[in-house]
Amino acid sequence: xxxxxxxxxxxxxxxxxxxxxxxxxxxxxxxxxxxxxxxxxxxxxxxxxxxxxxxxxxxxxxxxxxxxxxxxxxxxxxxxxxxxxxxxxxxxxxxxxxxxxxxxxxxxxxxxxxxxxxxxxxxxxxxxxx
Numbered sequence: 001x002x003x004x005x006x007x008x009x010x011x012x013x014x015x016x017x018x019x020x021x022x023x024x025x026x027x028x029x030x031x032x033x034x035x036x037x038x039x040x041x042x043x044x045x046x047x048x049x050x051x052x053x054x055x056x057x058x059x060x061x062x063x064x065x066x067x068x069x070x071x072x073x074x075x076x077x078x079x080x081x082x083x084x085x086x087x088x089x090x091x092x093x094x095x096x097x098x099x100x101x102x103x104x105x106x107x108x109x110x111x112x113x114x115x116x117x118x119x120x121x122x123x124x125x126x127x128x129x130x
Contacts, residue, residue, distance in 0.1 A: 006049060006050040006051045006054075007049050007050075007051055008049055008050075009038065009039035009047035009048060009049045009052070010047065010048070010049065010050075011047065011048040011049070011052075011053070012045065012046070012047065012048075013027055013028075013038075013045075013046050013048070015048075016038075016046075016048035016052065016053060016056070019053050019056075020053055020056035020057055020060065021057075021060060022056065022060065027046070027048075027056070029069075030056070030059060030069075031046075033069050033070075033073065034073060035059055035069065035072060035073055035076065036052065036055060036056065036059070038052055055076075058076070059072055059076070062075055062076075
């Protein structure tokens with residue numbers, strides 16, 4: 001999960017390209033293919049954040065593994081979906097733990113203490129005579 005600072009769009013296209021180790025034209029191609037969505041200034045200039053730079057590095061990693069851009073896009077979509085599902089699972093687990101604890105507290109309140117004693121068979125009545 002990235003912080004607010006990682007999401008601040010600070011870098012112009014030439015700096016972002018240099019930081020990611022690609023040509024600025026490559027960034028434009030990635031944007032056209034839907035792999036990247038940089039922020040825009042009011043004048044329409046692209047601005048890239050630290051998170052965008054990391055995203056570009058992941059794209060490079062995948063292309064170096066031999067994936068074409070369509071494959072890269074699909075892998076990135078699946079990774080994002082997996083991350084979302086993990087967050088949902090973590091949330092569901094936390095809710096489940098809380099539900100179990102709430103139920104335990106509820107039942108603990110309803111329990112009545114029982115005096116425990118060792119009694120020989122046939123003398124069980126003695127437990128209830130007091």
